[in-house]
Amino acid sequence: MKSNKIVEFGNPILRTKCKRLSNKEITSPETQKLIQNMKSLLITERNGIGLAAPQVGRNLAIAVIAIRPTAHRPNVKEFDLVVINPEISKTFNYRKQMWEGCLSSGQGGLFAKVPRYKKVELKYDDENGKTHKKIFEGLRAHVLQHEIDHINGILFMDRVKDPITYMTLKEYKKRIVKSTNRNPNSGIKYNHEP
Numbered sequence: 001m002k003s004n005k006i007v008e009f010g011n012p013i014l015r016t017k018c019k020r021l022s023n024k025e026i027t028s029p030e031t032q033k034l035i036q037n038m039k040s041l042l043i044t045e046r047n048g049i050g051l052a053a054p055q056v057g058r059n060l061a062i063a064v065i066a067i068r069p070t071a072h073r074p075n076v077k078e079f080d081l082v083v084i085n086p087e088i089s090k091t092f093n094y095r096k097q098m099w100e101g102c103l104s105s106g107q108g109g110l111f112a113k114v115p116r117y118k119k120v121e122l123k124y125d126d127e128n129g130k131t132h133k134k135i136f137e138g139l140r141a142h143v144l145q146h147e148i149d150h151i152n153g154i155l156f157m158d159r160v161k162d163p164i165t166y167m168t169l170k171e172y173k174k175r176i177v178k179s180t181n182r183n184p185n186s187g188i189k190y191n192h193e194p
Contacts, residue, residue, distance in 0.1 A: 006045070006055055006103050009155065013054045014104060018061040018151045020085045023129040031062070035082055035127050038064045048103040050143040052150035055104050061085045063147035067139060071177075079140060083124040086148050089133065090121035098142055099176060100156050101169070109169030111176075112160045116142045 007013060025031055034053065042051045042064055053062040063086065067079040095115035102110070119137045122144060126132060136144055146156060160166070167175065 005057070006041070006051075007057050008104050008106050009102075009157075011057075011104075013057055013059060014150070014155060015153045016054065016059055017153045018052075018054060018059050020061045021125075023125075026084055026125060026127065026129040031060075032127065034058060034060070035062065035064065038062070039066065039080075039082075042066045045103055049139075050147045051103065052147045054150055054153075061151045063144075063151060065140070065143055065147065067143065073139075076139060081140075082127045083122070083144065083147070084127065086122055086124040086144070086151065088120050088145070088148060089123045091117040092119035092121075093117065097161070097165075099172070100142070100146060101172070102146070102156050104150075104155075109172070110157070111165075111167050111169065111172040112157065113162060113165040114146075114156050114159045115161060116145045116159075118142075120145065 021031065034056075038051050038053065038056060041056065042048055043066055045051075049067045050063060050065050052064075053060040061084060063083050065079065065081040065083070067076055069076050069078070095117055097113040097115050099111055100114040100116075118141060119135065120141045121133065121135050123131070123133045149156065149159070157166075
């Protein structure tokens with residue numbers, strides 16, 4: 001099984017609700033290999049911090065998170081997580097508009113502001129089949145909501161409230177990233193890819 005290519009918008013698998021896995025399926029060599037391939041792919045795709053199985057052409061309820069510091073997110077702590085069969089069991093406060101992109105939006109990339117909860121409670125299985133219930137906040141919560149949407153056949157553009165915020169990766173870097181790097185007190189928050 002090879003999972004070395006990102007599936008892009010327009011592929012029907014990105015609009016399909018994913019199959020949940022049994023404990024036996026989670027611990028199978030095939031699933032374990034898929035998870036390792038997804039982790040490797042996500043680390044090589046330097047612009048991404050989350051990847052769901054449908055993004056590599058697999059209709060399975062699996063997502064991998066790998067948050068790393070970058071030039072425009074220098075203060076984030078490294079964070080790695082595999083979530084299988086994830087369900088948001090509780091949300092807190094209100095949704096806040098944050099910049100978001102997606103590895104499946106193609107080579108040029110696409111960005112827009114997306115409303116996401118700043119804090120969520122998540123029930124999920126890990127790669128060993130153990131069930132967890134934890135609260136995630138900030139960037140971690142934001143990325144998890146994006147990847148759970150992928151597992152449910154929802155793309156970030158389905159959640160955009162203000163279409164005027166759409167921009168390409170080139171414009172995003174020029175207008176948003178550069179302006180924030182020049183003015184670190186600008187109040188702009190980055191919460192997904194580049």
